[in-house]
Amino acid sequence: MSADTQKRLAGEAAALRVEAGMTVGLGTGSTAAWFVRALAARNLTGLRCVPTSEATAELARELGLPLSTLEDSPRIDLTVDGADEVGPGLALIKGGGAALLREKLVWEASARCLVIADAAKVVQTLGAFALPIEVVAFGHKTTANRIADVLIDHEIAMPARVRTADRGLVRTDGGNLIYDAKCGAVHDPARLADDLKLITGVVEHGLFLDLADEAIIGTDGGVELLT
Numbered sequence: 001m002s003a004d005t006q007k008r009l010a011g012e013a014a015a016l017r018v019e020a021g022m023t024v025g026l027g028t029g030s031t032a033a034w035f036v037r038a039l040a041a042r043n044l045t046g047l048r049c050v051p052t053s054e055a056t057a058e059l060a061r062e063l064g065l066p067l068s069t070l071e072d073s074p075r076i077d078l079t080v081d082g083a084d085e086v087g088p089g090l091a092l093i094k095g096g097g098a099a100l101l102r103e104k105l106v107w108e109a110s111a112r113c114l115v116i117a118d119a120a121k122v123v124q125t126l127g128a129f130a131l132p133i134e135v136v137a138f139g140h141k142t143t144a145n146r147i148a149d150v151l152i153d154h155e156i157a158m159p160a161r162v163r164t165a166d167r168g169l170v171r172t173d174g175g176n177l178i179y180d181a182k183c184g185a186v187h188d189p190a191r192l193a194d195d196l197k198l199i200t201g202v203v204e205h206g207l208f209l210d211l212a213d214e215a216i217i218g219t220d221g222g223v224e225l226l227t
């Protein structure tokens with residue numbers, strides 16, 4: 001079974017968790033897109049959907065889902081979102097799609113957060129996937145030097161690299177830059193999260209700790225629930 005089929009299974013299972021009248025946070029990425037499509041297909045009444053990116057907003061709009069904003073709907077019942085890595089205790093790396101700041105804002109406003117992923121995303125130690133760090137563009141090379149110092153303190157020798165695409169530096173929906181830190185292994189995610197947050201110029205990082213309530217993992221044999 002392909003990873004995309006596993007993502008679809010997880011997204012469809014998550015859509016069954018949504019009830020009419022709920023305010024729902026819509027994640028970003030290919031797995032979250034399967035959830036958004038499955039949710040729209042259910043035609044539930046009274047939904048309010050808060051998207052975590054412009055890309056997800058566009059998809060939800062095309063599918064006719066009723067959109068809201070975090071300003072208008074500050075209390076979200078359930079957020080469903082993908083992840084780049086799902087580690088022990090449902091510690092996550094997110095931000096592969098550069099939406100980590102809006103995602104974390106929506107997750108933190110949610111009564112429950114459900115992560116959906118294909119089986120390859122489940123890991124014993126976080127860090128094989130490069131950790132995304134959102135950085136203000138002003139003075140970003142200086143900020144990158146300070147990130148490098150923190151990484152060295154965490155025994156991560158490789159400096160984070162600014163994310164680029166065909167048209168130059170990748171910009172987030174908020175106009176910031178993304179640095180990706182190839183950690184290899186993050187031995188103390190909570191301390192790394194704290195240390196990164198203390199750097200002026202770092203807006204947010206992709207470590208999502210103590211935020212996910214459950215995970216639905218798509219596997220070749222169906223879906224598995226992690227709590």
Ligand code: 5RP
Pocket residue numbers: 027028029030031032081082083084093094095096097098099100103
């Ligand atoms: C976007 C994210 C995504 O949820 C994460 O990158 C997983 O993406 P995909 O479902 O396409 O594998 O954090 O910022």
